[in-house]
Amino acid sequence: MRHLLLTAVLACAPLSLLADPLPSWNDTESKDRIIDFVDAVTDPERPEYVTPAERIAVFDNDGTLWAEQPVYFQLFFAMDRLAELAADDPSILTSPTLQAAAEGDLNTVLQGGHDALIEVVNASHSGVSVDEFQDAVAEWLETARHPETDMPYDQMTYQPMVELLRYLRDEGFKTYIVSGGGLHFMRVFAEEAYGIPPEQVLGTYTGTAYDSDDGSPVITKTPDIAFVDDKEGKPINIERTIGRRPILAGGNSDGDFAMMEWTTAGDGPRLGVLVHHTDAEREWAYDRESPIGKLVDGLDKGPEMGWVIVDMAQDWSRIYTGAN
Structure with missing residues (x-):
């Protein structure tokens, strides 16, 4: 009981x-x-x-x-994604901001303010299906590491x-x-x-x-x-x-x-x-x-x-x- x-x-x-x-x-x-x-x-x-x-x-x-x-993790993805796309088609780097982003130059991108961030996001996030984009995100998460902690995001x-x-x-x-x-x-x-x-x-x-x-x-x-x-x-x-x-x-x-x-x-x-x-x-x-x-x-x-x-x-x- x-x-x-x-x-x-x-x-x-x-x-x-x-x-x-x-x-x-x-x-x-x-x-x-x-x-x-x-x-x-x-x-x-x-x-x-x-x-x-x-x-x-x-x-x-x-x-x-x-x-x-030091910045939102999605910006790191956008820059890595842009570099990957530019390796196949360099013509997409149509501005100094995009060139800097593809080269991993975070400081130059941030100095461009809001407009520069939007430019990088648009160039790296558009022109593909939602499924293709999300596959790219998943692959990035599997391999990318944070620049300061070296941990997976x-x-x-x-x-x-x-x-x-x-x-x-x-x-x-x-x-x-x-x-x-x-x-x-x-x-x-x-x-x-x-x-x-x-x-x-x-x-x-x-x-x-x-x-x-x-x-x-x-x-x-x-x-x-x-x-x-x-x-x-x-x-x-x-x-x-x-x-x-x-x-x-x-x-x-x-x-x-x-x-x-x-x-x-x-x-x-x-x-x-x-x-x-x-x-x-x-x-x-x-x-x-x-x-x-x-x-x-x-x-x-x-x-x-x-x-x-x-x-x-x-x-x-x-x-x-x-x-x-």
Whole structure:
């Protein structure tokens, strides 16, 4: 009888009582607040209870789920892809910016600002089918290495955030990526890296065109940006695509501020989780002055909005899913 009673108790107990749901998080206030929130919204006996259908959690990718320094990883892909294409057809290098990108001259590309980045992305991401493009991304992820860590890019995902995603899904949440990164780029690795299927990935996307003239339908990427999923674009895309206001949002920069503000301004229990890059030894330390992942509004306004400000150096015992 005692064994049956214990079994029944354990079966009804919250996950956090059975095992540590976030083992790579140190026992700090950040971890406690996240677990307290999840316990509250998943317990039918609590006034904060939220039905499973409404348990929507959205996360930025660059700097939130994987690293983003010294530049967004998709730019490294774009430059490598451009060099590969130019080896077959040098005539595609129609400007000094494209020439520099193909030669791996990151500084020159960055000095060109937003227009230079768009030029490199357009030249490297368009004129092929979505399937061909995603095959190229998958091949790149298999072979490319980060210039500073020498790690595969998809091993530079953050182990604590992967655990958080898994924990939320175990507790009945539906998890989404909502990122300024490319939609077709992220869909290649999101399911294996994070357990998030392609249909739950929202991102910036180029134009596309459908063609079936030869009886073999194909969707081709065209050289224009159709939608930028950043800043105010994030809550707009969430409303348009998901159709529910999330109850939890995670980000790391001012590009995520609108998404997190909109999420936590809704009725009922809400939580914002802001990743602050404070660990110069195991990763990078940056915030207010950084050209990549600049963080000002979140630090200044997040605490008064009740957000959890994650201090990577203090709150995480491990950084990457790959070797630390």
